[in-house]
Amino acid sequence: MNHVIVGCGAAGIAAAETLRRISPSDAITIISDEAEPLYSRCLIPYRLAGPSGPDLAYRDERFFERNGIAALLGRRAVSLARGSVRLDDGTSIGCDRILIATGGRPTLPAIPGIEKQGVAGFRTRADLARILALLPTTRRAAVLGGGCIGLQVAAGLMEAGVTTSIVIASPSLLSQVADETAGSLYRSLFSDRGARIITGVEATAIEGDDRAARVRLGDGGEVDCDLVVVAKGVTPNTECAREAGIRCRRGIVVDGTMMTSLEGVYAAGDVAETRDAATGERTVNALWPCASEQGRVAGSNMAGVPRDYDFSLRMNAVEFFGLPMISVGVVSPRDGGYEVHARHDPSRPFYRKLVFREDRLVGLIMAGEIAHAGVLTALIRKRLPLGPAKGEIIAGRIAFPSVLDVVRSNREGLGGEYADALLALGG
Amino acid sequence: MKRIYVAAARCTACRTCEIACAVEHSLSRNLSLAIAEEPRPVARVRVGNAGGRPLALQCRFCEDSPCVDACKSGAMHRDDAGAPQIDRERCVGCWMCIMVCPFGAIEADRSRKVALKCDLCAAAGTPVCVEACPTGALLYGEREEFVTALEEIR
Numbered sequence: 001m002n003h004v005i006v007g008c009g010a011a012g013i014a015a016a017e018t019l020r021r022i023s024p025s026d027a028i029t030i031i032s033d034e035a036e037p038l039y040s041r042c043l044i045p046y047r048l049a050g051p052s053g054p055d056l057a058y059r060d061e062r063f064f065e066r067n068g069i070a071a072l073l074g075r076r077a078v079s080l081a082r083g084s085v086r087l088d089d090g091t092s093i094g095c096d097r098i099l100i101a102t103g104g105r106p107t108l109p110a111i112p113g114i115e116k117q118g119v120a121g122f123r124t125r126a127d128l129a130r131i132l133a134l135l136p137t138t139r140r141a142a143v144l145g146g147g148c149i150g151l152q153v154a155a156g157l158m159e160a161g162v163t164t165s166i167v168i169a170s171p172s173l174l175s176q177v178a179d180e181t182a183g184s185l186y187r188s189l190f191s192d193r194g195a196r197i198i199t200g201v202e203a204t205a206i207e208g209d210d211r212a213a214r215v216r217l218g219d220g221g222e223v224d225c226d227l228v229v230v231a232k233g234v235t236p237n238t239e240c241a242r243e244a245g246i247r248c249r250r251g252i253v254v255d256g257t258m259m260t261s262l263e264g265v266y267a268a269g270d271v272a273e274t275r276d277a278a279t280g281e282r283t284v285n286a287l288w289p290c291a292s293e294q295g296r297v298a299g300s301n302m303a304g305v306p307r308d309y310d311f312s313l314r315m316n317a318v319e320f321f322g323l324p325m326i327s328v329g330v331v332s333p334r335d336g337g338y339e340v341h342a343r344h345d346p347s348r349p350f351y352r353k354l355v356f357r358e359d360r361l362v363g364l365i366m367a368g369e370i371a372h373a374g375v376l377t378a379l380i381r382k383r384l385p386l387g388p389a390k391g392e393i394i395a396g397r398i399a400f401p402s403v404l405d406v407v408r409s410n411r412e413g414l415g416g417e418y419a420d421a422l423l424a425l426g427g
Numbered sequence: 428m429k430r431i432y433v434a435a436a437r438c439t440a441c442r443t444c445e446i447a448c449a450v451e452h453s454l455s456r457n458l459s460l461a462i463a464e465e466p467r468p469v470a471r472v473r474v475g476n477a478g479g480r481p482l483a484l485q486c487r488f489c490e491d492s493p494c495v496d497a498c499k500s501g502a503m504h505r506d507d508a509g510a511p512q513i514d515r516e517r518c519v520g521c522w523m524c525i526m527v528c529p530f531g532a533i534e535a536d537r538s539r540k541v542a543l544k545c546d547l548c549a550a551a552g553t554p555v556c557v558e559a560c561p562t563g564a565l566l567y568g569e570r571e572e573f574v575t576a577l578e579e580i581r
Contacts, residue, residue, distance in 0.1 A: 014496070042499035046519060054519050058501045289497035289527055296496065317522040324535070326526045370522055372531035374493070400530045401475030401482040421487040421530065424432045424573070 001026040003302055004085050004093055006077045006240070007101035008037035010288050011269025011295035013059060015099050018299030020067045026303065028069045029093060031085065034124065035074040038063055042288055044128045045149070048156025056125065077102075080244050082264055097264050097302040100241055100252060101295060104234030104270040104286055109144070113206030119228045122153055134227050138162055142215045142225040144203050146173040148318050150231035151186065155320055157229075158193060165196040165223045167203050167215060169232075177316045179332045181344055182325060182351055182365050189321040198223070234286050236271040249273055251284035256308050258298035266302060268294035277311035277381045278329030278362045285312040313381050317370070323349065326373040329363035329380045330355050338362070341394050354394065359385045361393065372398045379403065384410050428508050430488055431547070431554060432573035434580050437564035438474070440481030445470040447559035448485075451548060466538040471545040472556045473532075483565060485556065486511070486532045486545035494524035494533060494544075503542070508550075515541050 003019055005012045008030050019028055039056040047053040064071040076088040080100070086092045106121025108114050118138075120130050139162065143154045146168035157164045168175075172183030173190070191197055198217065205216040206228055215223040236251040247253045247261035251273030258266045269291035276283050290312045300307040315328040333340065333355055342353040348368055354376075355363035361379050375398055379386065384406050386393065392402045404425070407418055446458070453461035453468035461468050472485035492511040494503045502517035503524055520540030524533050534543040547567075548554040557565040566573055 010499075040499050040501065042521070043519065054500060055517065058499075288499045289493070289523060292496035293493075296491075315526055317526040319520065319522065322537075324522055324537070326522065328526065370525055370535060373526050374524075374528035374533070375531040377527055378493075378529035397476070398531070399473065399475040400484055400532075401477035404477045404482065418529065420490065420570075423570070424430060424487060425435055425482065425484070 001097065001303075002095040003028045003097045003099070004095040005030045005099045005101060006080070006085060007099075007103055007269070007271075008032035008034070008071075008073075009041065009101060009103050009269060010058075010291035011103075011272075011298070012099065012101035013038075013063075014292040014295030015101065015268060015299035015302070016067060016069055018296045019303050020069070022300060022303035022305050028067070029072060029095070030064070030069055031072045031075050031077050031087065033074065033076040034126075036125070037073065039125055041123055044122065044125065045152035045156045047128055048131065048153065049159035077240055080240050080265070082262055097266065099295075099298055099302065100260070100265065100267040100271060101269045101291075101298075102237040102240065102271050103291075104236045104284075106230055107233045107235045108230055109203065109232060111203060111205050113208070113212065114230075116206055116208060116212045116228075117210050118208075118212035118226060119206055119230065121230050122149060123234070131227065131229065135160060135162070138226040140225045141165070141227040141229065142167055142203075142223045143229045143231060144215070145231035145233070146170065146197075146199070147176055147231060147233070148174065148316050150229075151190070151318070151320060153229050153231055154190065154195060157227075158190075158195060162227070163194065165198065165215075165225065166190065167201065167217065167223060168197070168199045169202045171200045173197070173199070174318075174327075177314070177327045177331070178325065178365055179353065181342070181353070182327070182331075182367050185323060185346075185349060185351065185367060186320055186325075189323060193321065196223070234270060236273075236284055236286070238271060241265075241267065241271075249282065253282070254309075256310065257301040257306065258294055258309055259301065266298040268298040274309065274312040276329075277313045277383055283312075283314075285314050287312075287315065289315065311381060311383075313377070315377060317373075323367060324370050325351075325365065325367040326370045326377075327365045328373075328377050329361075330357075331363045331365050333363070343396075352396075356386075356390065359387065359390065361386065361390075372400070375400050375403060379406070382410070382414060428488070428510060429547075429550075429568055430570070430573075431485060431545070431557060432566045432568070432570075432576075433483055434564050434566060434577060435477070435480065435482050436580060437562045438481045438483050439562055439564075440474050441561065442474050443559045443561055444472045444483050444556035444565060445474060447555040448472045448545075451555040452543075466536070469534050469536060469543055471532075471534065471543055483556070483560075484530060484532060487530050488547075489529075493527035493529065497523040497527045499523060510547070512546055513542055513544060518542055
C-alpha cells in the first residue's frame with residue numbers, strides 16, 4: 001500500500017506514525033510546503049519574548065528517516081484526484097490512499113492596508129521570523145483578536161517590552177472560549193500590565209506609508225503602532241479538496257472513519273469538519289488535541305485497521321500571568337434548556353462554571369484551579385448520562401473516583417482507555 | 428507492559444502510597460528532608476472517595492493516551508515500551524494534558540510550570556507506592572497476574 005499525506009502538522013505526523021506502527025512495509029510520503037516542518041505551531045508564541053523560549057522541535061530531525069518516510073519538503077500539492085497528487089513542480093505521485101492534512105491559514109480581514117509591511121498573521125515559523133525581524137524597530141504593537149492566540153501573542157510582545165494594544169470585535173476577551181466573567185479576569189491581568197484593551201470595535205483599516213503606522217477603528221478611534229499581528233482565527237485550506245469535487249462546507253466533511261466524500265481520500269486536523277460532542281453540530285475544531293487524534297484515527301483506517309471517530313470537542317487550556325484556565329464545550333449557552341452552576345471567588349482567584357443539558361455535562365470553565373478537569377472533559381466527550389454523579393460534580397467533587405460508577409455503568413461503548421483502567425481498578 | 432493495578436477492596440485510605448510517591452519524587456528522596464522542601468514534593472498517586480469507598484489512583488498508562496494526543500510540545504511521549512511518559516525538559520506547562528486526562532491523574536506543578544504524573548518510578552523495579560502499600564491494594568505486574576490476584580482477593 002502506498003500512502004500520501006499532504007501536510008506535516010499535528011494531524012499529518014500522527015497519521016504517519018500510526019501508519020508506520022501498523023504497516024511496517026507500506027510506502028509513506030509526506031508533502032509539506034514548509035522546508036522544516038517538524039516543529040510545533042503552538043509553541044511559536046513562547047518565542048516572541050526571546051530565544052530562551054522552548055525548543056520548537058516537535059519531532060527530532062531524524063523523524064522521517066527513522067520512520068522510513070519520503071519527505072517532499074518545500075513542495076505544495078496543487079491538485080489531487082483519487083489515486084494521485086500533483087505537486088507545484090509538475091510532478092505527480094500515484095498512491096492508494098491520500099490524507100489531506102493541509103491545516104489552515106490565518107484569516108486576514110479584507111480591510112484597506114492589510115498588505116502593508118508590518119502586518120502579519122501568526123501561525124508558522126516564517127511568521128515568527130518575520131515578526132522577530134520587525135521587533136527591533138517596533139515600539140508599539142496592535143494585536144487584532146482577543147482569543148487564545150491573540151492573547152498569547154500579546155503576552156509575548158509585552159514580555160518583549162513592546163507597548164501592546166489588543167483590538168477585539170467582541171465585547172469581552174476570549175469570547176469564543178469563555179464567558180464574560182472569565183474574560184474580565186484576564187482583562188484585568190492584561191491591563192494591569194500596561195496593555196490597552198479595546199473591545200466591541202472592529203479594525204477598519206491599517207494606515208501608514210509602506211509600513212503600518214496605525215490601526216483605524218470602526219468608531220473613528222485609532223491605535224498607533226509599528227506592528228500589527230492578526231489573530232482572528234484560521235481559514236481551512238480546502239482548495240485542493242474543493243477542486244477535486246470533495247464535499248466541503250467550511251472544512252472538508254468527513255465520515256466516522258475520517259474519509260472524505262472521495263473514496264480513499266481522508267482528511268484530518270484543522271482542515272476537517274467533524275461533529276462536536278457538546279453541541280452535536282458539524283464544525284471545524286482547529287485544535288491540537290483534535291488534530292492529533294483525527295490523524296491517528298485516519299492513519300489507522302488508511303492502514304486497514306478500522307477505527308471510529310465519533311466526536312471532536314472544542315477545548316482550550318491557557319495560562320496568562322499566572323492564571324490558568326481550562327474551557328471545554330458550551331460555556332455561554334444562548335438559549336434555554338441548559339442548567340448552569342457557577343462559582344466565583346475573586347480573592348483566590350477561582351472561577352468554575354458547569355453547564356448541563358438535562359443529565360449530561362456539556363461545558364465547563366475552570367479558572368484558577370484546574371485539577372481533574374480532564375475527568376469532566378471525558379464526561380462531555382463521551383456524552384455520559386450522569387445520574388447521581390451530577391450532584392457530586394456540582395458540589396465540587398470531581399476527582400475520578402466520584403464518577404467511577406458513571407463510567408462503570410456505561411462501560412459498553414467507551415473507548416479502550418477506560419476498558420483497561422476499569423479492570424485495573426478492580427473490575 | 429507491566430502496570431500498577433489497584434485492588435480497590437483492600438484500600439483503607441491510609442495514604443501511605445501518597446507519601447512514598449512524594450518522597451520518591453522529591454529532591455532529597457528522604458522523608459524528613461522532603462517535608463521541608465520548597466516547592467513541596469507532589470505525589471502522583473491520590474487516594475479518592477468512590478461512593479464512600481477509598482480508591483488509590485495514578486496514571487493508567489492508557490493505550491490511546493489522550494495526553495499524548497493533546498501535548499503540543501512533544502513532552503508527553505511514548506517510551507520504548509509504549510507507555511506515556513513526560514519529558515520535563517520539553518514541557519511548557521500549557522496544561523493541555525490536564526484538560527484531557529480522563530482519570531485526572533496528571534498534576535500541575537504550577538511553580539515549576541511542568542505537568543507531573545506517575546512514571547512507574549522510572550521503571551526501576553517495583554514502584555514505591557506498590558512497595559509501600561501495607562494492605563497489598565497496589566500490585567505491579569502484567570494484566571494476567573492481576574486478574575488472577577483479583578480472583579483470589581474476591
